Amino acid sequence: MRLPREEKGLWLVPLVAVILLWEFSAVFVVKDPLKLPRFSAVVFSIYALRDVLIADTLVSLLHFGIGVGLAFAVALPLAIGMGWSRRVFKAVDPIVELLRPIPPLAWIPLAMIWFHLTHYAAGFIIFIGAFFPILIDSYTGFRDVPKVLVETGKVLGCIGDRKQIRFVALPYALPSVATGTRVGMGVGWMCVVAAEMFAVSDYGLGYRLFQKFYFLHQMDYVVAYMLVLGLVALCLDRLFRHFVEERLFRWKKGIVK
């Protein structure tokens, strides 16, 4: 995204305003660091916690990687099947629509029973969160491949489903797959705290936030970790957009923008 020059620093203004407002209300209005820790205290906490914070972030990223990676690996083939074949769609869709509304948090008991207190238990909750957005967006992409493109493929020698999927449907649907993955990553990250709440490991942003800081009512630390949760997600999203969306889908520009 390239912004015009005068818009470049625009985001800074409201950000600084919000920070000032926060600091001001914490010091002069709320006057209770338990209810609202000061921004400066939170920033200092991030610095003070840096060692454990890095370890926690890495472990959370591990859980995230397991969950989103598996979600992608399972959702993509299923999406190809559902999007490409009406019969597969008809057969599988009711199950998908039944499971989809179940909140990831409701899966926690099962995750505990199935995977005990392991990284996989956390990964599983994140998997549930990330799976459905990836699946839904992806199969929509495969379903909406224009008929004329498939037929063009056929006339040029793409005979059989495998070739048509590989050379026509997949490239056409990739932007939808990417969008779904991006949304899925977002939802998956939101599940990280819940997934780690139950002490699946001795590290993890969610684990520390709930089991340590909140337990001891160290609210400046809690808010510091909240900020880190937001920042990591922001970075992940930016990286994804930079490396996947902007590079791979130059051709989409004419259609979207």
Added chain:
Amino acid sequence: MNHKLEIRGVTQVFSSEEGEVKALEGVNLEVRPAEFLCIIGPSGCGKTTLLRMVAGLEQPSSGEIILDGKPVRGPSPDRGMVFQEFSLFPWRTVLRNVEFGLEIKGKVEGKVKGKGGGVSGKKERREVAEKYIELVGLRGFERHYPYELSGGMKQRVAIARALATEPAILLMDEPFGSVDAQTRNVLQEELLGIWQRTRKTILFVTHSVDEAVYLADRVAVMSARPGCFVKCLEVDLPRPRKRTSVEANEFREKLLMWLSLERSKAACIF
């Protein structure tokens, strides 16, 4: 029997929930090698349907389509097709669009021979594609994406792409239907040039009398749905043709007469 393509008693019935639609009934047609044959008829008479069956994208309800002595069973790269609507792969550049058929062919041959040869090599593929891009006058646009092209340019790419696999016959479904009159004239001239250089058999669908008279060796006139051919006219005008010559005008009148006749439901003559 030196027909390139034979259509014998082809009928096509579409059945939907609202009932059956008979698009074509008892269509017969013979196309000679290297001939430029135009099919003309009113909208909805089944021109696209007929072309799709020749391409192998649809099976006729009854009747037979025979290409080079062999019945058509399904789509194959030996019949190039240019669709009525825009059909470029939006994720591929012009060059990669034109290469598409060769790429697939390379994959198939590579599997059979175990090793790439002929057009399956990347370099050869590029050369062939560039040759056809040059032929349709799009040099310099190789790296452009379809969204950066005008409608006329898109259809040129589609033509180059259809030609690149060296099909025995080229099927064109109102390829210039969505471009303006000037561009259309230019594209028609270019197509004639390509046809004369490559000596392809061309089956060209249009509903423009002018286009048919300018391009065709023969014009086959179709009736309204259910379509069938009511008349086949030899266009005995010398090439290069002048769009405004007296002879062309006379022919146009004759063609219009047949087109109006079909409205009063003349019998299908073949």
